[in-house]
Amino acid sequence: MNSPTFKQALSQQDLSYQKLLESLQPFHHVVFLNNNNQPLIGFLADRYVLIHAKKTDFFQQTTFNTYEKSKYYQQLPEFLTSSLNPKNEILTMGFVSYDFAANQQVHAQIKNQPSLFLGQFSSYLSYENQTWYFNSDHIDAQSIFQQIENLTQNHQSSETLALAEKCKSRWSKQQYQQAFQHVQDYIVAGDCYQINLTQEFTTKAKGSLLSTSDQFWTLTNAPYAGYLRVESFEVLSCSPELFIDFETNRKIVTKPIKGTMPRFEDAVLDEQSKNTLKNSEKDQAENVMIVDLLRNDLSVYAETGSVKTPKLFNIESFNQVHHMVSEIEATLKENVQPFDVLMSALPGGSITGAPKIRAMQIINELEQGARGAYCGSMGYFNSDGTGSWNILIRSIQKYQEDISLWAGGGITIASNCDAEYQECFDKVDALLKLLNTFYKHQ
Template sequence: MVSLACHLNDSETFTQKALQWAMQFNSVCYLDSNGYRDNYGNIDVFIAVGTAASFLSDGSNTFTKLQQFIDNHPDAWIPGFLGYDLKNEIENLHSQHPNYTEFPDAYFFVPEYTLLIGQYNAEIKGSDPKAIITQIEATEIKDEPLGFKGQLKKRMNRSTYFSAFAELQRHIRKGDIYEVNLCQEFFAEQISLNPLEAYRKLNEVSPTPFSCFFKFGQKYILSASPERFLSKNGRTLLSQPIKGTAPRGKTAGEDDQLKNALATSPKEISENIMIVDLVRNDLTRSAEPGTVKASDLLQIHSFRQVHQLISTITCQIREGISPADTIRNTFPAGSMTGAPKISAMKLIDRYENSRRGVYSGALGYFSPQGNYDFSVVIRTLIYNADNGYLSFHTGGAITDNADPEKEYNECLLKGKALFEVLKSMATG
């Protein structure tokens, strides 16, 4: 593997050419932080292409086998995803709904080439980095039609959602749980779609810190996730659950009012704190005793489509805990389950009427330094070009005092960018 650094006169054009160039490969992971920088992530744009080696979950001992795969490829970038239904391996749970997307529970690959692109420079690793630069610079950025032909349907209609909502609130009042995340699927069958153009449109409409285009074979993940699930930096684990959503205002004044309402909402604050407690509990499984800290609580983060309430929880990793085990010990993200976690997941399987699959799982990478960074798979289109199935989910937290009308509308708000992309594609 040879590494080459080069100066960029126009990093944006080079990045778009590189993404277009990447489409020729069977495996692609493109991550774009869209200029959102924090103290925990240091990648602007990352591109991994080609398959030097790959890992596919076979439905048993996925996290143990994934760690073996990582150990067998030291010094490599290893991007990939973990599906929500891996919960069935971790706990005594099952998923009753069909896997229409036909995605596996986990897929990771060791790339043939990687590119780290900053504002002024790019670092390319591969067998012949000079040839890669030449190929990318010669690539023409295609302006192709978005090409969505099909009809978007709801797996859960409004009355079914309200009925499930009422049943889950009944469980809360009985004391079975005190919060649960109810999600619904929007889908289209036997459709055609230009996944690269769909991703570009999504990233234009909703640029987020964990934007991702992921391809393996004819399966695609097009993500505009704003939420970090878990990162490892040295011995530090960090999770940043989102609980609390408000729309953006039409004017600066209205926007400030909506932000203030979110920051002071007793319901949103209590939801967030519940999940903070759950995540703190999850992290203790991997932590040195006494190191779990909720450092930044209830911070407002503003994105193109919404304001979000985000908290940050950290710990120091105990000796002898592998990277894959630290993920297993907190998986899936508590912000997407509810609390207590196992009871909430049992009820999710009972009252949701679709399989989550990749949705509300995790998407990201292991780095050559032994670190990792994974987002929660939300605000994300899942597309299988082989069977023409397109899917995305949206959801929200149910508590004792939650209003079904407001939560239903929040689901639609969270899906706003995805609806907008598909609408533009149908007419574009």
């Protein structure tokens, strides 16, 4: 990948992620990713595509921070592949919702909010050697850098989030039990082997999710954290899950999570919880179903014989939970477009079930609400096709005044309803408690 023509360190180096992102609030949109502690911030896209309610619009920057609809691109694939040119230092960043990805293969509900945003950025911030750098191939790079300097030196806080009421589940336990039983009936009937059944937690709020971000990222220490804002839509990612890393020499890696146990402050109890997960035949069976599904998804684009599973049933410990994580790698065929791989593999098998098509149909029937960004993916591509995309779990989305947070897990024939219901809360309990501190009783 070429070096940008303009690269300069910011003078303000003591800003947290939140404060730095708040400094960029005057810009039309912003995307922050911290995949495996490699922070990137995209802003002031040269062009972007936005999909909302099945309507696709392409936008071109006309003057500084001003955009007009463009008719240059007619199709999303054309827009995406236009950014993959190693001669240009263009960073493509954004998100793809579960709703958009699922609707490429089945009929699924769509949440009334943006369902895809992808921008092509010739200017972005990167964090290297404990230093924030402004990188740009833009013709006005020096001028843009000065704007960033002015904004960071005169930081303005975002509007504090204020919940109208506490965030709570849309389902009662009885409703969850009914959905769980329907899944079991489908499994017995032979429709599916596993369904990722999730439930939504909702509330309304004023203010910005960004005002809470440092607290959420400190709480979770998530390896695939991120934040995106466009128009009146925000996504705050505290995700522990990688979807696909696109590495050099056409290597790709995916790390599906299936299997969860809670963490405990008591070291003995915590170790017992970890060992319970490690030795769980039910979780291993659940995990291997998704490994097989993803191996199949990747094999379409991979060189024959290159799909391997170097890690199976690894236990990874996060701040609130232990997870069972496997790893699959492959080498892409020559001339395969990375965007094609990403789009065809979404939504990730770890958050649908198996077989994928039928699982998505059952999810649409039983969950009684669109997932939106949840279980979609947020990430980036460099112009040489390398990049990294997460799975948007442990993530909060806000559109206008509507806040949505989801949690769930894979249901198999061996699943216990009470245990699966509790797993939902194990995954989001800490997030919910923190989010609800922003409710001030009147």
